[in-house]
Amino acid sequence: MSNERSEDQAVLTAPPMKWDAWGAPEKRKVLSDGIKGLLRQALGVTIRETPDRVAANVVLAPSAVSEGQLAALAGIVGEKFCSTEHDDRLLRAGGKSTLDMLRRRSTETQNAPDVVVTPGTEAEVTEILGYCADNSIAVVPFGGGTSVVGGLDPVREKFDAVLSLDLRRFDSLIDLDIDSGIATLGAGLSGPAAEELLGARGFSLGHFPQSFMFATIGGFAATRSSGQASAGYGRFEDMVQGLRVVTPAGILDTGRAPASAAGPDLGELFVGSEGTLGVITQVRVQVHPVPESVVREGWRFPDFETGAAALRALRQEGAVPTVLRLSDEAETGVNLATHDKIGDETVTGGCLAITTFEGTAEHTAERVAEARTVLQANGATSLGEEPGNGWEHGRYDAPYLRDALLDAGALAETLETATRWGNLATLRAAVTTALTESLSGQGTPPLVLCHISHTYATGASLYFTIVCAQNDDPIAQWSKAKTAAGDAIIAAGGTITHHHAVGVDHRPWMRDEIGDLGVTVLRAVKNAVDPAGILNPGKLIP
């Protein structure tokens, strides 16, 4: 097990995000006049200028770890991999949801991990977990810091302190089995770092969620991530061939074969465990040769219902693109899919869909022809390559727009769910109504946009974007709307989350999602692998 890299490489491969916003400072978004006009006219936002925030001005509660504890932790990982510095703690004080960003703006004392530790080996992780169990310290595993569900909140519960366990040093391509198309990746590799290591050998993972630029391989596994090319390459759990997980009770190594009938699939118990059951250190994933051909195409449907039926037909008849998405009338109207042009009027009316096909040139050509036949028979009009290229260009940038909207005085957030095709229209209506009524009732009527970004033979996801004016207490404002949406999702038969995970934010609905016995089972597993309960308390398991 050689899984160690130098500190310098680690820093390169896991780029840190800003503490008070998504992503890299240089990609900060300036709102166009089109967007500003939309905010003023449609939502009644009074546009404001927000000055830059200074990290040093944020007041954090003092670190609760003692000098002795710090020395003990430094003794395990080495002094330079153990920090109680203000900036290190602040950067790991939470994820990047709208609520996180609003909380970071607070002038009151903020909660943050008491210490940040960056181990380099599984043995060190094991030692840290043992030390924390013996010393009443909770452990929050940290990858790219992109959680939008409170999965990284420094929840203390019964513990005296919280340790942020940063996995960025697990950043190697440990093995590549070319014949089998299986790569063994360190959990701390970011999306781009993994693609770069694989790309140098001619392979690709094909997992491109919106968080791709920052999120890590371990985080993808821990949260059941699903990427924008999931129609072609599957959800992250479909790619996972095996996991290595360090728990307080020992190490689990799942997946002896591509498929097995040797009892329950224990890998599926740790995929989606969100750091509550163990620390994922390695993930074996299915990879594929870098596609030689990529063909993108935009389509217009007269309405969302027609478009959804066409996506269903394409899925069920088996001519499946790698990317398959459909924006509703409202999202198409504001041109959000290709959001360099929000407010422009290049696409008017109907619903925009995007398809991408990848593979060998022959494979792609055949699939494109087959898909065209199905889509056109189901009401689609081709818009050529441009909309697909526009979407591709801005595919990771929506969070930058969100942050600019927050600074300008708008409230902007997203949420997502999924259901079977037969229930999709009902669920979409229920969630839209719940959000609209909740926010209108608070005096801030919202724009609620929706798209399908993940499809299955049996159903699809629904991804909502909500924008309205902020009121005086935007944290309470959004929390009320989110509660209304969550209740509506459960009542209408959807899942509380299709690809954002549970964390703190969706935990209130977990009992509705999996039932009393499901909770009992999760608690039993938790007690078996983490008897002291130190791993990510307050998350996932109600």
Added chain:
Amino acid sequence: MSNERSEDQAVLTAPPMKWDAWGAPEKRKVLSDGIKGLLRQALGVTIRETPDRVAANVVLAPSAVSEGQLAALAGIVGEKFCSTEHDDRLLRAGGKSTLDMLRRRSTETQNAPDVVVTPGTEAEVTEILGYCADNSIAVVPFGGGTSVVGGLDPVREKFDAVLSLDLRRFDSLIDLDIDSGIATLGAGLSGPAAEELLGARGFSLGHFPQSFMFATIGGFAATRSSGQASAGYGRFEDMVQGLRVVTPAGILDTGRAPASAAGPDLGELFVGSEGTLGVITQVRVQVHPVPESVVREGWRFPDFETGAAALRALRQEGAVPTVLRLSDEAETGVNLATHDKIGDETVTGGCLAITTFEGTAEHTAERVAEARTVLQANGATSLGEEPGNGWEHGRYDAPYLRDALLDAGALAETLETATRWGNLATLRAAVTTALTESLSGQGTPPLVLCHISHTYATGASLYFTIVCAQNDDPIAQWSKAKTAAGDAIIAAGGTITHHHAVGVDHRPWMRDEIGDLGVTVLRAVKNAVDPAGILNPGKLIP
């Protein structure tokens, strides 16, 4: 929840098998001269005639349930659904492995369930589990009775008696969501009964394991079954959208959506649980329209290695048939794939592969053309339709041949495993060597045949058929060979079972398969849902 059917329908839809052999009496196989010649010449079998066995002559241990217990159980399900009759007990004394068949031939007192109960509702199942937990009675869930791993053995462990819980009355198509392609099926429906109910509505499940004619929907889920069309329609767990499971601690209903990030996938914990964690009563499965076009084709490869590489290319390039199989030189040589012709010399030399494509006419035509290009570029020569049709014709009949071989004095059994493509040749050689050495060492050199019947982008299954002369103690003879094969599988990095499940027979290797912590996790889940431990003791969990 309306899940009740009449007794008569139940009997019709779950055909019982013979007590001492596979399947229906009228399909009994008579060995051809070709096969007899092969047995004599190649394996030294002295062909013998075995008289018919009479069920009434089998001595069963007396039923250990008291009159009072019988009355209590009859009070739950009704008198006619509760039996201690000799024939009912004998039919559920085990599964249909070679060891089972050899044990049924014994003239000594045999172990059998003490009582057979056939509940009609989930409430009755709950009551039975409660009664058994309070009265020291173990419960063995029973579907089609096709286990080949000892999954139905009436193991008592610490309990005073064993109850066989026959699920054949859970035999409805409970719901069909046509838009979503999701059917909700009673767990007791046999393969043909489910296909008939779905077929009447224009749909098919597409799950066709060799046990198809007798095994049940609940059994497919409980054992992680994989059918002959798994390349196209997936393993059974891929089809499962949700489960209802009755446990002593309550009912679990998994799967709110086609996909979810709401924590671990608990369905994957109960798929493959082999009756040790609960009684599966309903399964929601993905279904598809009955294909309008089916195209079968046979192929010859010069050798197994070339054929395996071609299957891998086909899988990884994405032109995947519904059925994709490859026999090795030995299996091709004895013509086992189309076993009406065993011993004939219609196919000589090389390795036979079979592909089947299904779907709309256009879809099928395009995929066939694409696959031909890949296969021919990888060393395949087309043999036309005939080999595929021959295989299709005999696809469920191998167990009848096995029984005829046993009666004739040969030992015949199968076992299977899987691994990544990069390890396939190593694993095949290791298992072949272990079986050959063990049986040759016992004075009965075997014929060891092998085929690939399930493929994945990252690997494939290996299915071995072993035939040799019986010695004086064929149970001990096969047990030694099986132990050698299991040890070899673990040492060579394969899974102990790809689609036959664990039961009693593979349990000795479960700790090697999933590790100490994996066993701890399974035990924790078991204790949470079945605190008295009544559910299928001695199976799966070491």
